[in-house]
Amino acid sequence: MLSRSLDNPFLEMLGVRLIAWRAGYAEMVMPVDASKLNRQGVVQGGAVATLLDAASGYAGIFSEPGEPPLHAFTLSLTTSFLDNGAGERVTAKGMLERKGRSIYFARAEAWLDDTLLIATAQGTFKYSTPRTSD
16 A cells, blocks of 8 residues: 555545555545535535546656655546446546646546446646745
8 A cells, every 4th residue: 555645635635545656647545425425425526526636637746756746737627427326435547648848638537436437537737836835
C-alpha cells in the first residue's frame, strides 16, 4: 500500500487515499458513506467527478521521491456517467495520455467496488507553481 501524502486537504476530507502512483498513472480510492450519497441513495455524481479529476490530474504530476513536487490545475474535464449505485468504495484509475511542456492530457475511470464502471473522464491540465501565502 502506498504511503505518499495527497497533500490535498479537500481530498483528505473526503477520505480519498492514493493507493498507486507512478509515472503516467494514479489510482485513488474513496470510501462510500452516507455523506457521499444523493437523495436516491446512490453515489453522488459530484463526488465521482471530483475523484476522476484528482486521479487524472495526479497521473500527470508524478515525481520520484526526493525530486521537487509537480503541481497542475484543471483546464477542462469532460465526464461521462455510465451507471450508478451504492457500495463500499469508488476507485479511480487515472492515465496520462500526452504530455507537453506546459499542458498535459489524461483520462480516468471510476469503478464501484471494482466491478461496476460508473463513469469516465478526459481532462486537460496545466502545470503550475504552487501559490505561497503571504
